[in-house]
Amino acid sequence: MFRRYLQLLRLFLLRDGGKRAAYCKKTGYFHAQGEGCYFQIYNFGVEPHLLSFGSNVKVASGVRFITHDIFGDVILYKNNMDQHIRRVGKITIGNNVLIGSNSMIMYDVTIGDNVI
Template sequence: MGLISIIRLIKANYRKITLSGDMYLRSLGGSVGDNCRILTTSFGSEPWLISIGNNVTVTSGVKILTHDGATWLIRDFNGRRYSYKKVEIGNNVFIGVNSIIMPGVKIEDYVIIAAGSVVTKSVPEGSIVGGNPAKIIGDFFDYEAKAINNFISDNNLNKSLDYRERIDEVVDKSFKTFLK
């Protein structure tokens, strides 16, 4: 790759490199609420059609799509066809690594999207979804109760230790059961 190609690549990605995901989406016209962690910059070609509520985490590799690109194949005497749809993500939502949110999807409040999910339909409040295509696999409020009763709290972590020591002190050493 020549020097000019490298310079063009840096210029094309400069905004992505220098802005956090939430600032980047806002700079493209998207809407992002308070206290969000947006760890992706893959917002498709119509980012202004995306709105994200408060207390949302969008992890790395997540893609949020706002159009149906397959319409490129559909043409007649009136020309090519286009389909654009908004994506709305509510409050208190976690979207796992490498998930894909399809056009026209509304994700309501208190939702967890499992890693690698392909969300093709809207997700009701209080759901945990996963898979391809994503299906409801659990209840957010059941998970919340389990986490409160079984997982270590921020106040119970030994902050005098460095990160690795702190985690090694509390890591659950058990493994999940085998698939059948």
């Protein structure tokens, strides 16, 4: 957990989106990452290993990547059940993609190539 906080701090301190993307690629922060990416944001959620980015992906400020859903916990709590049902899924972004400001990308989503 301490390592994650250090990575977030490092990403936050890298103010240039190109340098931030280069750091992510160098450290293997994501499941996969292509060349020429630019990340305006620094926080990619609690499970960045579920994110895959193609080449030439630009991510604007305020974008959120949601790789899990804990809605099942609410239902189980109300019914006094002990099992936890969490929905977890990957997010895959293709090549030549621009994700605009304040977008929210949910789990099990694939964005193809050449998309804005």
